Amino acid sequence: MIATLRGRVASLRLDSVVIEVGGMGLLAYATPATLAGLRVGEPGELATSLVVREDSLTLFGFADADERDVFESVQTVSGVGPRLAMAMLAVHTPDGLRRAVAGEDLAALMRVPGIGRKGAQRIVLELADRLGAPVSVAAGQQAGATDPADRRGEVVEALVGLGWNAKAAEVAVGQVAPLEAGPVGAAEIASVLRGALRALGGGRG
CATH class of the missing domain: 1.10.8 (Helicase, Ruva Protein; domain 3)
Structure with a gap:
């Protein structure tokens, strides 16, 4: 399994990045927030998850290992594949998803394109014991604390x-x-x- 990707950022698109590693350009799909932290021509590093299918090998990239772990966890829910898992992380941070699941916030989950009420209920039911508590809460921070820096x-x-x-x-x-x-x-x-x-x-x- 390819767990990390590090090298020069060769190109950026709306949903993916190409990173040059050892003379090869590896394409990884990522969320807009993750891509926003990369710059063409500069070094870049992603935590990655390789999805293997009979007819394809698809690499997904993440800002850190926690985001990757959540990506892999949500795919254990029936009906949730890698594309929908990426859409969930494009709308919510990992802690945002943890809070939505822990609080049974169906409305928050339904903001993700492709997730209806039944899908949101299934996600809450099947992920209740898998995602854990929000990391910020575990670290003793307020769950609703905001980043004071303007991004x-x-x-x-x-x-x-x-x-x-x-x-x-x-x-x-x-x-x-x-x-x-x-x-x-x-x-x-x-x-x-x-x-x-x-x-x-x-x-x-």
Whole structure:
């Protein structure tokens, strides 16, 4: 199994990254929040999970091992495959999913495209004892604590890395997350990036 991927970031797309390792370019699918932390031409490192099928080998990349572990855990639920598991992590952080499952928050789970009420109920039932408590709570932090740092700049940099100029990226981010709405926390990067991509009218390539 390929557990980690480290090397120069060769290219970034809306849902994946190519990292050069030992003269080879390895493609890994990742969430917008994970991709936002990578820069073309710079070193990058991902925790990874290799999904093996009869006709394919697909690599999925994550910001850390905890995110990868949650990705693998949610796939133990009947009807949840790797694509839906990635969609869950694109909408929620690992701790966000833990809180949704622990609190039986069906509405939060149903915000993930492809998950209806019955699917959310099944996820709560089957994952109740598998995800554990939120890491932030286990570390003695408040579950609802927010990151005081404004992460708008990271979203702008991610958009620039995907092919837009800095001015257009700043305008799009400003439309989705105006300054008067307060700082953009780490948990909001993915949703702001998706909104900015919609404002810009789609993807590159």
